Amino acid sequence: MRSGIRLYSSDRSCREPGATQVVPAHHPTAHVSRILVTGAGGQIGSELVPALRERYGADRVLSTDIRTPAPDDLAAGPFQVLDATDPLAVGAAAMRFEADCIYHLAAILSAVGERDPKLAYQVNMGGTVAVLEVARDQGLSVFVPSSIAAFGPTTPRDGTPQDTVQRPTTMYGVTKVSGELLCDYYHLRYGVDVRGLRYPGIVSWKAPPGGGTTDWAVEIFVHAARGEDYTCFLPADSRLDMMYIPDALRATIELMEADGERLEHRNAFNVTAMQLAPRDLAAVLAERVPGFEVHYDVDPVRAEIAESWPDRIDDSAAREQWGWASRYDLDAMVDDMLENLRALDHPHSEG
Ligand code: NAD
Ligand code: SER
Numbered sequence: 001m002r003s004g005i006r007l008y009s010s011d012r013s014c015r016e017p018g019a020t021q022v023v024p025a026h027h028p029t030a031h032v033s034r035i036l037v038t039g040a041g042g043q044i045g046s047e048l049v050p051a052l053r054e055r056y057g058a059d060r061v062l063s064t065d066i067r068t069p070a071p072d073d074l075a076a077g078p079f080q081v082l083d084a085t086d087p088l089a090v091g092a093a094a095m096r097f098e099a100d101c102i103y104h105l106a107a108i109l110s111a112v113g114e115r116d117p118k119l120a121y122q123v124n125m126g127g128t129v130a131v132l133e134v135a136r137d138q139g140l141s142v143f144v145p146s147s148i149a150a151f152g153p154t155t156p157r158d159g160t161p162q163d164t165v166q167r168p169t170t171m172y173g174v175t176k177v178s179g180e181l182l183c184d185y186y187h188l189r190y191g192v193d194v195r196g197l198r199y200p201g202i203v204s205w206k207a208p209p210g211g212g213t214t215d216w217a218v219e220i221f222v223h224a225a226r227g228e229d230y231t232c233f234l235p236a237d238s239r240l241d242m243m244y245i246p247d248a249l250r251a252t253i254e255l256m257e258a259d260g261e262r263l264e265h266r267n268a269f270n271v272t273a274m275q276l277a278p279r280d281l282a283a284v285l286a287e288r289v290p291g292f293e294v295h296y297d298v299d300p301v302r303a304e305i306a307e308s309w310p311d312r313i314d315d316s317a318a319r320e321q322w323g324w325a326s327r328y329d330l331d332a333m334v335d336d337m338l339e340n341l342r343a344l345d346h347p348h349s350e351g
Pocket of ligand 1: 039198201209
């Protein structure tokens with residue numbers, strides 16, 4: 001059921017508590033048929049969109065981003081330039097596409113966010129609120145990712161619980177905690193079926209990472225695949241949760257298709273696959289790439305960000321509530337990354 005676009009308009013009634021409870025609390029997302037993805041041109045979106053198209057049909061997934069994609073990606077399915085912070089534009093795009101669901105990936109990541117905190121606030125908070133308002137207004141379900149960045153230096157570092165202290169010290173982290181709370185609010189108050197994961201650092205080979213603290217875990221592979229040494233911006237022993245992209249895509253889709261009745265948390269689930277420090281990956285890559293070496297030129301800003309995040313999060317809530325289990329361990333990820341990067345003509349590198 002649709003109630004029309006009335007976002008931030010003179011019609012105040014749609015913004016009154018309970019005025020547009022158009023989504024039942026346990027909306028059956030397994031039957032989602034038409035999906036709008038924001039920030040689709042980024043590290044995760046450039047792989048999630050093809051995965052969603054394979055599952056639900058190419059013409060049923062609208063890829064959107066503030067940037068225009070490469071011609072090959074444009075040919076793969078519908079695309080629209082869309083600023084996710086503009087609620088009227090998001091609402092109009094969702095309405096025109098007859099979307100049932102929005103996967104909201106548009107964001108400014110941690111390192112870029114510390115360079116421009118105001119931009120991070122505007123994009124991350126503005127985008128999340130715009131998408132949630134559209135979802136409330138049009139009766140859509142929503143996926144909104146959070147991050148290990150939603151934790152801070154006072155969070156328990158080892159075995160970080162699902163529910164714990166969250167006092168992050170980056171603007172990115174502040175927007176992630178706020179986004180988690182907003183998602184909870186829209187679910188509790190308006191019945192919007194909003195779900196989300198706290199992604200760890202994502203390792204992938206198709207698109208370069210977007211300016212985060214975990215980008216080193218992609219850059220190191222790109223250099224190794226080219227047979228070049230890598231200079232790492234984090235200290236050798238800076239350990240963080242990581243996950244290979246196929247697991248991240250599967251986690252995302254499995255959560256969105258999970259039985260809502262079983263979801264005690266719904267939003268901001270801890271998920272992890274492995275814990276990696278630069279020295280760990282350097283050692284495994286050196287076994288496969290003769291002569292490969294990692295040097296260190298530590299960036300104090302990113303080192304401090306990494307230091308404020310957990311070493312190992314506890315994802316038992318996701319395991320218990322919707323059956324989450326990672327499949328890729330370190331060896332499997334390394335083999336697959338190297339094989340895929342070596343098959344590319346021009347492996348990307350942000351390093
Ligand atoms: P990314 O930086 O690679 O991509 C973000 C995309 O958003 C880019 O294509 C960018 O052009 C787009 N964008 C920026 N501003 C926009 C706007 N105003 N309107 C529309 N699009 C806009 O990010 P990603 O790694 O793909 O991350 C996707 C989501 O997952 C984000 O919410 C991020 O916080 C979260 N996440 C990512 C990781 C990771 O390791 N990649 C880890 C934890 C959480
Ligand atoms: N990979 C992300 C970052 O480093 C974590 O959310 O910003």
